[in-house]
Amino acid sequence: MPTLLLVRHGRSTANTSGLLAGRTPGVALDDLGTAQAAALPGRLAALPLAAAVHSPLERCRQTLDPLSRARPELPLHTEERIGECDYGDWTGRKLAELNDEPLMTAVQQHPSSVAFPGGETMRGMQSRAVEAVREWNERIEREHGADATYLMCSHGDVIKSLVADALGLHLDLFQRIHVEPCSVTAIRYTPVRPFLLRLGDTGDLASLAPREPDREPDGAAAGRPAGGDGNAAVGGGA
Incomplete structure (x- = not known):
């Protein structure tokens, strides 16, 4: 099954203003975020990509603009299900103010119970994103083969929820995961289990x-990336 690269969008003007952007339209990358996006094609230069999929929000499209210019042949697709969480009435508010909301305790400690007022549940966010990844995995493998690599550009909470799913972690533990703006999280999916690379x-x-696959004397494929055959490397591997 394919390898998925999850790219968080570059730093945005909402990030630097301390706002919970959510699905607010028109939130763009700031100067650092633009520079982060410009560096992305170089960081990915060694990797063949079958496709790039992105959240419909502007900051994700902007993050992939330099990659699209560097690889004009790369198919780009918009996927609603990896869009930002709908934070409802919290959207656009300052994070410093939201820290005083009683619901914030549940967001931090019991997110599986959270339903944002006027928005969606955190369980619903994870469920739609996982469903999207499963369907894209099948599509990419069908069209490009089991060893293909593709990219999704999404948002912090969405990516964290996908990592939690890949690791078999309950959603209530996903706040232990952190992803920086324009960081890359790689998950290799296999019929047996996902591997967080x-x-x-x-x-x-x-x-x-x-x-x-350079063969070692014991028959192990030393050059194969982790998880290529669905088995974990005992002792950690090379």
């Missing part, structure tokens, strides 16, 4: 590129 990586990604 990178979490919030902001550096070089060349080692994720497919490699020839």
Whole structure:
């Protein structure tokens, strides 16, 4: 099954203003976020990509603009189900103010119970995103083969919920996960289990590129990326 690269959008003007942007239209990348997006094609240069899928929000589209210009042949797709959580009445408010809301305790400690007033539940956010990934995995494998790699550009809480699903963590533990703006999280899906290969990586990604299976004396495929055959490497692997 394919390898999925989850890219959080670059830093936005809402991030630097301390606002919960949610689905507010027109929230753009700030200067640092623009620079982060400009560096993304170089970081991904060694990786063949079958497709790029993005949230419909502007900050995700902006993050992929430099990659699209660098790889004009790369198919781009919009996917509503990996859009930002609908925070309802919390949308557009300052995070400092929201910290005093009684619901914030549940958001931090018991997110599976949270329904944002006028918005969606955190369980619903995770469910739609996981459903989207499962369907895109099948599509990418069908169209490009089981060893294909593709990219999704989404949002912090959405990516964290997908990582929790891949690790078999209850949603109530997903706040222990952190992903920086424009970081890359890599998950290799197999018929047996997903493998988390990178979490919030902001550096070089060349080692994720497919490699020839150089055989070691014991028959292990030393060059195969982790999880290629669905088995975990006992002792951690090379």
